[in-house]
Amino acid sequence: MPIRFPRASTLSGVMLGVAIGTGLSMALGVYADKTSPETDIPLEDIRAFSEIFGRIKTDYVKPVNDNKLMEGAINGMVESLDPHSAYLTPDMFKEIQIVTDGKFGGLGIEVTADRGFVRVVAPIDDTPAAKAGIHAGDIIVKIDNTMVKGLTLQQAVEKMRGKPGSKVTLTVLREGQSKPMSFTLVRDVIRVESVKATTLAPGYGYIRIAQFQQQTGRDVKDALDKLLRENNGKLKGLVLDLRNDPGGVLSSAVEVADLFLDKGLIVYTKGRVADSDMEFKATPPEYIKDTPMVVLVNEGSASASEIVAGALQDDKRAVIAGMQTFGKGSVQSVLPMRNGAALKLTTALYYTPSGRSIQATGIVPDVEIPSLQEAASKSQPDFLKEADLSGHLENGDSANGVKNDLKTGPVKVQSKLMIKPAPSELPPPEAKQDKEAEVPQSSSRLPDLNKDFQLRQALNMLKGTATYVRSDGKPASAPAELSLNLPKAANQ
Known part of the structure; x- marks a missing residue:
């Protein structure tokens, strides 16, 4: 029987372009510190967090590193927002800047978390992933001898990284195929011909x-x-x-x-703060x-x-x-x-010149x-x-600004x-x-x-x-x- 994937309705994770793929649209910058009632620290919640942190330190079955605990807490907080917000460690931050210049190390795939596994959004042209035959939509279930189920997306990304010239075997499930497929890829320094x-x-x-x-x-x-x-x-x-x-x-x-x-808007962005509202003509x-x-x-x-x-x-x-x-x-x-x-x-969300939001709908x-x-x-x-x-964020309506409602079903027009x-x-x-x-x-x-x-x-x-x-x-x-x-x- 061919493999059939049910319509994903409980996906979670973030798009990552560090070392294996390319990040999606982003703006590099620093927002000025702002103080308002909305940014007041919730003291009771902080006390609860501190108490839980202390309990783990004293009562967990084995010692846990403080940095590991804090990084896990930060990741959980950020990843609960939407699929594309993420905390970048210092090493990941350095690599993501290399990615936008078109030269980086890895396999050459854009990935996202999918029901505990890793799904390929798209392989990048001329990279080890594309040449090996990895397809958009493939679900990665095993990296070498390690099952992906139970790993975080970041942990899976780390396992796919490695020294250029070294090999890694990905086991994937593919729509329409009756059995898992294995691909052995040779890691490389990716120089993407855009x-x-x-x-x-x-x-x-x-x-x-x-x-x-x-x-x-x-x-x-x-x-x-x-x-x-x-x-x-x-x-x-x-x-x-x-x-x-x-x-x-x-x-x-x-x-x-x-x-x-030669004239008119190309795209504009709209967010909660003035810094995020931009027009490109x-x-x-x-x-x-x-x-x-x-x-x-x-x-x-x-x-x-x-x-x-x-x-x-x-x-x-x-x-x-x-x-x-x-x-x-x-x-x-x-x-x-x-x-x-x-x-x-x-x-922010971006809008086409006529005011259409592409979020969760597409072109x-x-x-x-x-x-x-x-x-x-x-x-x-x-x-x-x-x-x-x-x-994921709801499709934004140009008349009402950015909607932060959550949506659970696909949109097909x-x-x-x-x-x-x-x-x-x-x-x-x-x-x-x-x-x-x-x-x-x-x-x-x-x-x-x-x-x-x-x-x-x-x-x-x-x-x-x-x-x-x-x-x-x-x-x-x-x-x-x-x-x-x-x-x-x-x-x-």
Whole structure:
């Protein structure tokens, strides 16, 4: 029997990008000390904490280190807030700063806690995890000979770290597979190639962003220059591929969006304190003005990816195609502490230019395009979403400010238009899934239009040869339906 994952409703944990993956959107900074009735210390609770601390010190079955007790108490306090707030030890804080520069040690996966195990949000292109065949959604149940059940997320992360060149074996459960799968990975110093580019067909460019790093905006501009040189200074269309891009640096997302916009808001943030309310606006000139664009997203597109997709969708600058995104619409500020540690604290939600909060909902594509594996699946695949995480923040309403209510169920919004594969294109039910063939995982391999249905249809949309249907199954004409800068479909 294939493994089936129930819809996760009791997930807990935090996204960690230290040593094995990349952190989601965050702002580095220090908030000024503030005193108010809300920050008064609850003396009775402190007395209770002190009493419990003392009881553990004197009555627990074996001696416990004071630092271990305090760190455990801090972790519990912070992790009870939401899935993305976390306490970073001094070593973790140093590493997270290295991660945003695009060079760090580890395996190259974004992970979160899931019912006592560790689930992969997305592998990062060109890393040991991606090359070994780790997939988004895999649940890690064993690291070498240690069962993950019972470990904290931080403890599991520590076990996956190690000296570059050393090996680690991950045992995972995968949707649709009848038995656990084992992967032996060689740890490496991760140098993530954030941006790749190629010409798909004469006049039609392709840019892939694996994650948003400090230099990603500059790298995308360089990629556009390369594509323009290859195509005599003019592009008929451009595909921007953000699939399985877990996010990264907020400012880089703004820089990328600004390349394709010349005015108006790109994104704004809203929180409880004035320091967290910010606006980011586009500046002229637009780099490739009027070039038709399709932005590809999927369930692994999160945070900074959603900022870019949301800005281009609201401006009607690009058609967003693929599958509904992860829904990570909160901003984390990394606040350094006196002891060299740091507090990664959720301080705001971000909003698209039209005032939409992406939190726990994600970006709904203008045109839904499933992968061939998703289209062939007899049941809806169980992809991890922000809305599945225990304690996640409610979707924010721009009229009412930030809502801190908790939500327990996933949010699914149907796209109005779809492109479906023909029955002859679907793989047989017993065919082995090859998700890494759909999204390029190696800089030495160009995207394969024969294997990548979503990319092939994105190119067809730009050429005007795509066949669209409405959600009710009736034929549709996408350019007329969406009022977007696309050629009219040739077969409509």
